[in-house]
Amino acid sequence: MEPLGGVIQPTLREIDDLIASYCPKGSPEYTKITGMSLALLRSSPLLRSLPPAALRRVLKFARWREFPAGMDVFTKYDQASHLFIIGRGRVKIFSASAGKKRKTFAYLGVGKFFGEMALLEGRERSASAQAVEDTQLLLIHKRDFKAMLLEDSKLAVTLLHVLSDRLRRANEEIEGLMFRNVLGRVSKTLITLAEQSGKRWRGGMLIGGKFTHQELADLVGTTREPLSRALAALRRADLVEVRHGQLFLRDPRKMRDLVGDGAPV
Numbered sequence: 001m002e003p004l005g006g007v008i009q010p011t012l013r014e015i016d017d018l019i020a021s022y023c024p025k026g027s028p029e030y031t032k033i034t035g036m037s038l039a040l041l042r043s044s045p046l047l048r049s050l051p052p053a054a055l056r057r058v059l060k061f062a063r064w065r066e067f068p069a070g071m072d073v074f075t076k077y078d079q080a081s082h083l084f085i086i087g088r089g090r091v092k093i094f095s096a097s098a099g100k101k102r103k104t105f106a107y108l109g110v111g112k113f114f115g116e117m118a119l120l121e122g123r124e125r126s127a128s129a130q131a132v133e134d135t136q137l138l139l140i141h142k143r144d145f146k147a148m149l150l151e152d153s154k155l156a157v158t159l160l161h162v163l164s165d166r167l168r169r170a171n172e173e174i175e176g177l178m179f180r181n182v183l184g185r186v187s188k189t190l191i192t193l194a195e196q197s198g199k200r201w202r203g204g205m206l207i208g209g210k211f212t213h214q215e216l217a218d219l220v221g222t223t224r225e226p227l228s229r230a231l232a233a234l235r236r237a238d239l240v241e242v243r244h245g246q247l248f249l250r251d252p253r254k255m256r257d258l259v260g261d262g263a264p265v
């Protein structure tokens with residue numbers, strides 16, 4: 001995400017002092033909080049947009065919870081009480097129908113947040129969330145989230161930025177469902193994953209995390225067979241490789257051209 005102009009970010013030293021002001025330096029709690037908070041702050045646009053006073057409140061009132069791989073964080077239509085920020089691990093956002101069909105909307109990694117929609121709308125959860133790896137989440141109660149939003153317009157701007165990005169991607173996905181075949185949609189999904197969690201490597205992009213064919217099919221909005229055929233075609237075309245279980249896009253630019261998506265990766 002582009003940095004937002006004029007956002008005042010506390011230095012890591014200031015954060016350290018803040019934490020020490022409510023839990024003694026050297027205590028096990030201090031060590032745990034500083035280790036997690038600093039790593040999280042480096043990667044979380046939401047937390048980084050907070051001024052020190054608001055950050056102090058988050059660190060004071062928020063609590064950490066562990067979710068082992070495969071555990072639900074919440075289910076669609078649940079009542080909502082918290083916003084979540086990912087400190088460690090990965091979370092899948094999805095919707096499942098009674099006939100076992102699933103649509104995965106996103107995989108979210110460290111620093112990303114979720115669960116804000118139900119809080120903002122005062123409604124139930126719009127989708128389910130599940131830990132796909134052993135995951136540690138920072139839970140912020142809706143009361144604190146709302147107080148922070150009302151006090152700090154920069155936080156609201158950061159939130160709008162993320163929500164706009166999600167809406168843009170949702171529009172692109174609708175376009176894809178209408179105008180692209182499965183090969184085009186698989187290519188587009190892999191490009192999106194590379195943008196969100198990829199690392200540049202040997203002139204290409206290595207996608208973070210490992211995905212089964214079923215998981216990729218749920219993301220693309222297809223079933224396993226067409227997904228496997230599309231992946232095989234991309235491998236034959238030397239565009240995609242699997243390296244130690246991770247997907248590697250050898251030539252993301254060419255893939256973008258193929259799906260008619262000209263912006264640079």
Ligand code: CMP
Pocket residue numbers: 080093105106113114115116117118119124125126127128129166170
């Ligand atoms: P909420 O409705 O509270 O619970 C489900 C959460 O999933 C939702 O808030 C968002 O935080 C998140 N979410 C929903 N749709 C998407 C999406 N398309 N991309 C990323 N996250 C999403």
